Amino acid sequence: MSLLLDRLWQGLIDTGLMVGVSSLLALILGIPLAVVLVTSERGGLFEAPALNRLLGGLVNLFRSVPFLILMVALIPFTRLLVGTTYGVWAAVVPLTIAATPFFARIAEVSLREVDHGLIEAAQAMGCRRWHIIWHVLLPEALPGLIGGFTITVVTLINSSAMAGAIGAGGLGDLAYRYGYQRFDTQVMVTVIIVLIVLVTLIQLSGDRLARYFNRR
Template sequence: MSPRLLEALWQATLDTFYMVGVSAVIVWFAGLALALLLITTDRGGIFEAPRINTLFGSVVNGFRATPFIVLLVALIPLTRLITGTTIGVWAAIVPITISATPFFARIAEVSLREVGAGVIEAAQAIGCQRLRIIFSVLLPEALPGIIGGFTITLVAMINASAMAGAIGAGGLGDLAIRYGYQRYNTEVMVAVIVILVALVCLIQFVGDRYAYRLRHR
């Protein structure tokens, strides 16, 4: 591989890290907040509000049901409004974040639902305020599952970042399309695949180990 292609491969890898990294920070906080909203406003929840729960649940389901490539195109006007452009790394962050947030919210919601009702009732019995129950009971008890779910979300976001290359978003996906596919450069295509596989394996390993440590602390 020529020095020029090696430099392009390195820059594409950095762009992918940047895309996924910035999106991941937003998704962690937004997805977790959305999951808490869904779990606490459900029937029997500590902030029971069925109508709000139904509204947000429908929005989440709607975004989850939309294929990423369709969402990518549909969000072009919003992406242009927020970032001022529809190509490049920043343009990819918007659809990746919007796609991954409801995905992570549902996974985190499942982990939060696994917290035993008896634990919450015990906290209420000793006079814990509702917000304290959330931060001192719900989140700590569900954290291992949430970390595991976030690991899965990160892997999905890497896949999405590669797919975003189809519209010139930059990163490894864009490099694979421009050099690997359009110029029939098998060497570049193989290098991109190897990097993506290694990145996914590393994230999965770190996420699994951290979740394991939380479960056995």
């Protein structure tokens, strides 16, 4: 029992590291990408249809590839970037690349839902375009951005479990090696319960935070 708890704790730490780093990177990269997608469309603050089509195509391309296939396809890039294709840090690369366009599309929807009248009012008052983005667009979309980020983190937990099953470590690796391969039902059930609790806590926290910032 003690050995199982030790492995479970280490798996939880590895999963937390994978999901934490990749979700943070997806947040840092995804919001600017969403802003560019919204503001570069026709009639946007920084109208650039060619750039909009290019970025939109790239986002759709990466979103359409299943995570397992993407992880395998990125092996050379992952090895170049982190020096290995196994372990926690090797999993961060494909997790980030998969999560960034996913979150960017959700954030794009939230940004589009901002009342256009607020933007027009800010323009009428002489606000600069970057001020409109920073002081109108992002604050008004904040509840939706938080909700979208929560969904992204939950999706990353699921993907990290899949990555763990093919050598990335974490709870997925624990469930596969010590549960599935050794036919140990106790390990499988324990990992499933931990994942359910983890996802539930993240979802509840994200929903509560989104409600707190929802001023509409």
